[in-house]
Amino acid sequence: MxxxxxxxxxxxxxxxSAISAIAFPPLPLPRTSSTKQPVQYGTLAVGHANGNIDLCQWTGGVQSPQAWSVRTTLSGPYPSKVDSLAFALRDPNSLQSGAAPSPGDLRLFSSGGGSELLEWDMSRGCVRRTISSQGGSIWSISVNPTSNAIALGCEDGTVRLLSIANDTLTHSRRFDRVKCRVLSIAWGPPIPRQTQTAVQNDSSDDEDEEYWTDSWLVTGGSDSSLRKWDVKTGRVIDRMGTDKVRGERTLVWAVSVLGDGTIISGDSMGLVKFWDSRTCTQLQSFQAHGADVLCLTIDPTGTAVYTSGVDQKITQFSLVSTSSAEKGRTRRWVQTSSRRMHSHDVRALAMWPPHSALPASHQLQFPADVAPLLVSGGLDMSIVVTPAALPASTFLKTINPISTSMHCTFEDSYHRRIPYSTGPSSTSAIHVARSARLVCCTRDAGLEIWRILERRSDGESSQAEGGWEKVLDMELNVHTNVLAGAISDNGQWLVVSDLYESKLFALISDSDGSIKPKRIRGFPAILRAQLPPKSTSSGGLAFQFTPDSSKLVISTAAGSFILVVDLGSTQDQPRVLRRFDHHRNLNSTKHRAVAGRSGDEEPQSEEEASAVPISTSILRLATSFDGQWLASSDVHGRTHIFNLDSVQHHCLLPSFPQPAxxxxxxxxxxxxxxxxxxxxxxxxxxxxxxxxxxxxxxxxxxxxxxxxxxxxxxxxxxxxxxxxxxxxxxxxxxxxxxxxxxxxxxxxxxxxxxxxxxxxxxxxxxxxxxxxxxxxxxxxxxxxxxxxxxxxxxxxxxxxxxxxxxxxxxxxxxxxxx
Structure with a gap:
């Protein structure tokens, strides 16, 4: 260089922001006996303590050194947090058995310590609907294997079932009340219909939906116990008591269920326990951790379990075969390995491919020569991805999907840390005004600006010690976390936005070097006047000032429009020169640009123009240094070019497998x-x-x-x-x-x-x-x-x-x- x-x-x-929840989508349930599944990678959802949710996509094929990268960030209400995340399949019957669902096939639910359950619109990047638990704070959520119901564990000691069938979200049933908080919840294995021939010959949708039925679910409480519930009656089948110390209550923070019905629990004493779901008796208990076990996940084969929590240690349990003269050949759980890959509490664990708690006859089979991946996150703010092949896989030549080392087992493999990006959707929250030598950094509900001082010929800074000085610190009145911001090259304009409103400021420099912002009050109304009548948001996902600081380009947070704004002087009101709708046009197949179509054609008819537009997010904007060209790129990998001199659309690039x-x-x-x-x-x-x-x-x-x-x-x-x-x-x-x-x-x-x-x-x-x-x-x-x-x-x-x-x-x- x-x-x-x-x-x-x-x-x-x-x-x-710290990581508080991680989720992978479930796989569609099979309707026949088990079949081998190809290697595909699903969407990774990462919930943060500031209320944001990152949606990450896999960046390559079977092997990708970069693993998952953030594609879109769902901006949370300010202030808020994410405590629980769960994916559900939008239409399970339309998906191929065991195939990784695409983002369009999924619904995403979250809770953040309050009584509201949120469903997110992942294509528009906002909350789609909310529903009250009617039972106080939501402590845990879990979607059933057939993706038609979601169970809530509530503050008042009840389990509430919500129906999510046919794209609904309504209260369905309330279970009997118990005198403790329901801290964790998991569904038992579904029961398959016995008549296989009827399934194969009958194409009725109603019959297909009834192939799997829910049997029971298990909850962990704040009263030192687990409970097994009958889904049909809503009553407790049995209660399992955990260990106590000096009469203090033990909190069961995590529960999960294997395909054979074995229940696994992790509690505030650092104990990991395995339970027989038929007799509701304890099978094995391990003092695996020095403090609370906050999370656990299961290997896709159901023969390994991973737990973690406050002591930062991730522990592996393996199901091994043993033989003795009295009992013959048996299988039991053994604590096989422990690793410390985080510096603070681990709050969430997830595994890809995910474990489907199914009977042995219907278990999904995954390629044995590709290592599954364990994903963990917590207070130290970084996602850690670890190859986690079983020790038995050392007999095969196993592929390490993230290419960190030849070793693929959990005990020997090298993990890798996915770096955090400063801004939503893997953008930068930091912006540089070159001519003015200013650096601006946005945060959840505010921003700061520093000036980098010029050096004298002797190499010393001209003023403040360190060569920099802070010139502005602002707190903003926002409804969601800040989505985007930008500062003009000459340092005279600043724009910042949440999901609902873009705020434009003229920056006025004083003689002492400090900066005072002057709000352009009518700016949101000016933008809304150029948007469809029903639009209530003037927020922006990305901003780009032209190099001469005379124009501002905005990609809107709602509607996928691009607005070109003439800023004029600080005394004049800005005006919108043109609105571009090209990212909404239906000139693509499955959101991919069609080869041979230039993309600069207008819709051929009123019917085409009035058709339902594509929902997308335009996250990348760039202008050429002579101010003539504007490039915009969206999450579907489509890039449009506009001529800013004539304010016209110029061309559409062929789309790529991934967004830029x-x-x-x-x-x-x-x-x-x-x-x-x-x-x-x-x-x-x-x-x-x-x-x-x-x-x-x-x-x-x-x-x-x-x-x-x-x-x-x-x-x-x-x-x-x-x-x-x-x-x-x-x-x-x-x-x-x-x-x-x-x-x-x-x-x-x-x-x-x-x-x-x-x-x-x-x-x-x-x-x-x-x-x-x-x-x-x-x-x-x-x-x-x-x-x-x-x-x-x-x-x-x-x-x-x-x-x-x-x-x-x-x-x-x-x-x-x-």
Missing amino acids: DAVAVHRCRFVDYTP QSICFDPSRPSILVLAFPDNSIQIFDVEARQFPAWGKEISDNLPKRLTRTHDHVLGAVFDPAQKPRAVLLWGATWLCKIKLERTDPGARSGQRKRRRDGDKSPKMEPVADDGLRMITHYRPILHVDFLGPGELVVIERPLVDVLAALPPAYFAHKYGT
Whole structure:
């Protein structure tokens, strides 16, 4: 990397939110005997203590070094939190048995310590509906295996069943009341219909729905006991008592059920217990943890259990075969391994593929040569992914899906930590005003602005010690957590938004260097006037000021519109120049752009124009350095190009398998657009020519493996305003690298491709992008990277030590002699 002046900034006191819940979607139940399932990866939902929910998608095929990356963030009401998460299948009968459902096939429910259950609209990014528990605070939620009911464990000691069949959410039944809080809840194995031939021959929907019926569920209470309930009568079948200390009540924080009916519990004494559901007696008990067991999950085969909690330790239990002269060959649970991968309390565990509690005859079979993945999260704010193959799989050559090591068993494999992004939907909450040398950072309900001071010729900062000063700290009146923000290049405009309202401020500098914000009061009304009459939101998902700070581009939080706003002067009222609806148009198949259709055509008829538009989220915006071009990219991988000079739509790029993580224009060639993707690949598009240039394809096809296989996915791409020859600077949470964008001799490269196609075994030419590739890894974790000017780079990092120092002390048990 060429020498540049680097501002290494650690003054931005951004603190991510703790992880409080994790959920994977369930798999559709089989209607016949077990069949082997292909390897697919489902959506990962991560709930945070600030009320936000991240929806993460798998970034590759069977193997992906980057694992899951955040695709969309559902912004929670302010203030709120997420305590429980659960997915349900929208229409279980329409899905292939055992196949990983897509986000469109799912419904997502959450609770946050209050009495309301929330259902989320994942395509629009907002709360779809709420319903009161009618029983006080909701302590636990669980969706039944057939995805037609959800059970709530309530403060008043009741279990309430809600019907979610046929896309409804209504109260169905209330179980008998007990004198304790219902802290945890799990459904027992469903019962299959015995007449297999009737299932195979009868195509009636009603018959299909009745193939599986619920039998019982189990709850853990705050009175040192578990209870088994009959689903049909709503009455307690039996009660199982746990251990107590000096008469104090033991809290059963976690329960789960295996396919054979075995009940597993974790409690506040650190005990993990296995119970026989038929006799409701204890089978085995383990003092596995030094403090409360807060969460547990089950291996997809049902032969391994993982538990964790306050003592930060994740413990594995395995079902092993034993033989004795008296009992013959039996199977029993053994505590086989423990690992500490978190620095503070672990609040949530989940496993992919998920365990389906089904009878042995209907168990889903997964490929034995691909290791399942254990996902954990807690107060230390990072998701940890660990390959968790069973010890028996060492006899097979097992694939490690995250490519961390050759070892795949839980005991020996290397885990990897998925870095947190500062902003919602894997955007950056940090924005740089280059000309004004300002750094802005948004938080849940406010923002801060700092000024980076210029250096004197002797290298010393001109004013404040450290070379920076805070110039603004604002608290905002918001209904949800802040979704997006931006600051103009000249430092005169600031925009910030929650789900319902965009707020525009004119920033006025005083003689002493401080900044006073002046609210543009009519701005939300100006935006709403350009939106459909029923729209009540002026909020934005992404903002982009043009380089001359004269225009603001907004992608709306509701409706998937793009608004181009002329800001004028600070005395004039802004006005909307045009609204673009192209991301809503039905010019795609399954949300993918159709090859051969330019995308700049208008709808052919009123019927097409009035058809139900596509719901999407436009999360990435970029403008060219000459202010002519605007690029916008949505979560369905579609990228549109607009001409800001004529305020017209220009073209639609072919869509890619994944949405772009970052898009930016080349300053020296304003028509060249670079798109970076979560799997660390890039694409280069010539906007004026409406094509991918041959030299760009060569670079994209020959990226260094060190880049594409690095574990942290790309977070951003940026150009040095004056760098020649051209190169794009890519950055992730732990790395920086520069990729040269130089034209090559197309004849030589095409000849090289031809030789490779012809099977020539001669040594391969060195790819252009490999020349001088160097990855810088001593900044971490990186929150944002941008250029303040030619050859002047600002790298904003937030050392993990500083973040963890703000947390309460972790659990520590002093051992004698240490």
